[in-house]
Amino acid sequence: MRYKIFGIIFDFGCSTKGPHRLSGENRQEIDTVYKSMNKDFMWKLESGRYVEEVLYKIGLNLTYEHNVHSFIIDAEDETIKKHFDERELEEISDASGPLVPNLSDDVIEYLKKFLNKKSIKEIRQTINEKDDRFDVDYDKEVYHDLDYIPLVREIENAHLDCENLEQWYNCHIWNAIFDQSFGNMKEISVVRGESCSTANVTRKNSTRVLNTKRWIIRTNNEGNKIEFGYGEVGKTWVDKSGTKFLREVSLKSLKALKDMLIDLMRTCKWNPDAQSKLQTVGVVHSGLAMMVIRMDNPKGYVCRVNRSNIMEVPHSEENFSDILEILAAVLNLKMFSRDIVNRIHNRVNTKSRKQLK
Incomplete structure (x- = not known):
């Protein structure tokens, strides 16, 4: 049931002029989904407050559709900032999540070569430095990312x-x-x-x-x-x-x-x-x-x-x-x-x- 509720995203329509104005029927849908949530599965902060409850209450006072109605939280959103204190926002931002992959050492070292280059001449000299990875040893699958980096023409x-x-x-x-x-x-x-x-x-x-x-x-x-x-x-x-x-x-x-x-x-x-x-x-x-x-x-x-x-x-x-x-x-x-x-x-x-x- 948790995943069934989690998987709901409201689609109330859209307007080129801005967010959709919520109707009574829209609010009833949101209310039904929120009441279907199991509190044991909600995100409880150290302050004792539940993120889902706060988002729901924020949504009650909004005339137009906002990301809170789909239980999406953006700690840099001005509306969100008004309803969570700094400690709560920090906890939300710092909560563990998927790891962000690191760049390979080869890519990092190649990017560093262009640091502090101030002219096209210097940039071209760096690009034209002899490097067998771009010549006799070139393998697209291995060195494509290095080959992609020089965007001098732009x-x-x-x-x-x-x-x-x-x-x-x-x-x-x-x-x-x-x-x-x-x-x-x-x-x-x-x-x-x-x-x-x-x-x-x-x-x-x-x-x-x-x-x-x-x-x-x-x-x-x-x-x-x-x-x-x-x-x-x-x-x-x-x-x-x-x-x-x-x-x-x-x-x-x-x-x-x-x-x-x-x-x-x-x-x-x-x-x-x-x-x-x-x-x-x-x-x-x-x-x-x-x-x-x-x-x-x-x-x-x-x-x-x-x-x-x-x-x-x-x-x-x-x-x-x-x-x-x-x-x-x-x-x-x-x-x-x-x-x-x-x-x-x-x-x-x-x-x-x-x-x-």
Whole structure:
């Protein structure tokens, strides 16, 4: 029963103008699900409060749909901050979850070579240094990530200082940064701009339509498409110095990540040990800025959101080192994707071996 309740995500519709206004029927659905929860399985904080109870009470006072109605908690959300104290927020953020894979020593050492490089000349000299890994010893499966790192052509592009349409950034920057990173992984696809999200099929008959501002990461398992990554163009605002920041992660993104997480858990037959190691990942970007978000289920019926720092593709060669953090984050995301794929396929292989006995 716990997993049946945990797996519910409300889908009250959407509006291009903002969140959906909750109706009496919507509130009744939320109330029914909350009352079906077993308190023994809820996430109890050291303060004695239950996260699910707090989220439910927050939702009662909101006119429009919010992530709390799907029992998704984001410790950096302003609404959440008003209802949990600092100690509780810290406990929520620090609760153990899936490990984030580390980059290989080779990748770390290669990234370090570009630190403090201030000119295209210095960057090119570093790239052109003799390295048999890129020559006679080159193996795409082994050295692809090293080969992916030099994105000099993007830094040299004179249009980075201009105000460009978001589609320009998608084509010239983000497509290159994300899609190329997965170039040696045939088992993973980055899919953009189509009616493609299959993770929510079990809760609604229609498919979620992704426009050109959204993309997903998926793999194929016994003919079934399994999704575990989601990307979108986020909203921005401009501060007094003219610097762009990502303002919010959309409810659509968070619900998509929960959809995917539940689907992964279902694929693993709700195995407690397996699900404790599962997470989904999202990337929100706007202009040259990006942020990585991760979702897991640390305890109870709650899905938790963790955000990275905001990173930015540098406008000039003098700040080339700034892109290293982005490249490291994307390669880390790739390692996470490989880990998820291995877990899924190992489960399938184990199941197949048992059937043959």
